[in-house]
């Protein structure tokens with residue numbers, strides 16, 4: 001072992017001294033090709049956690065935000081060269097959906113800004129209570145292959161009173177409407193959620209289309225405000241989607257934990273928001289697209305190797321004859 005090490009050191013010294021690629025080639029041999037990247041399904045994960053993604057950057061232009069005062073909220077989606085993105089594909093009838101919510105998942109708003117010729121999105125906005133907020137810009141570039149949700153934090157000044165997350169519940173009440181939630185959310189899986197709308201105990205079967213759907217559902221994760229993409233099942237006028245009382249969605253939570261769900265629905269000309277806290281049970285799907293079995297086997301193997309290799313983290317079996325520790 002010692003002899004080999006000394007010889008190795010000598011070879012390295014020789015290469016350094018001679019500095020010849022010919023010698024390097026002869027002594028070290030050809031460099032092995034880089035190992036092929038492990039095949040894995042790369043998931044972009046939940047949106048809303050970053051101000052920047054795929055060379056686009058969310059820039060908030062409104063820098064003073066007092067609570068309770070209506071003002072113009074302005075922002076841009078900037079491209080890598082600093083110019084604003086001008087071309088968008090509509091999603092649910094709108095080029096831009098702006099979600100505003102406080103970090104404690106209260107004070108939710110869903111509004112639709114207008115794009116000016118200067119590349120600035122503007123919308124009148126009143127935030128009633130002070131605190132730390134996140135704004136989510138949900139859009140799709142005209143050339144986009146998927147929608148994008150960038151998130152930026154905004155401070156609203158005033159007297160801040162944080163609120164605890166309401167307890168999980170399958171029913172929500174808003175303005176005389178009761179919305180009940182059926183279905184189970186499972187980490188990493190697309191599962192169906194059914195929300196049923198009733199008014200004064202009677203099922204509502206004449207919901208009105210709002211943004212090309214009978215309902216819009218946004219889900220935010222408690223703790224970091226991860227923004228879930230939730231897809232409605234069916235569109236008004238497709239011949240099979242009924243105008244209530246049931247509204248169906250498919251949602252994929254990225255992890256277990258608590259989420260706040262916000263349902264927008266329109267009835268008799270008014271858009272309302274029903275809010276739910278939902279607890280999602282684990283476990284999460286294994287990383288890197290591994291099967292449960294492969295993940296469990298890798299954990300057992302890695303733990304064994306770490307224990308046998310000591311604190312240095314040497315691979316087990318790879319250092320025969322080497323004293324462990326010191």
Ligand SMILES: [Cu+2]
Nearest residue numbers: 094097098110
């Ligand atoms: Cu919207």
